[in-house]
Amino acid sequence: MWEDILKKPIRNPRVDIKPKNDNLSMKEYEKLFEDIVDPEIERDAKSPNMSMAVVRLDKLDMSSEKAEEVAKKLYADMGYLRIFSDSTHLFFKLR
DSSP: HHHHHHHHOOOOOTTTTOTTTTOOOOOEEEEEHHHHHHHHHHHHHTTTTTTEEEEEHHHHOOOOHHHHHHHHHHHHSSOOSSSEEEESSSEEOOO
């Protein structure tokens, strides 16, 4: 009887939503990162208390995997100790 009133689990309706900027050309990524990431890095680097520059992924409208992949290509050999992401942010280790 009680099995009849249990609600069936539903699939996450957002699971198939892909961030709109995950399939851009490299030229488009360069422009996106220039407009969004570079100002964040410059701002965070000015603060003596910040050891990392932090960019919200929702500002980029990218998945963490794609944002990290693109950032590592665009900012390779530019003096960052580490570039990594979590589910909501992209990080550039400054020192």
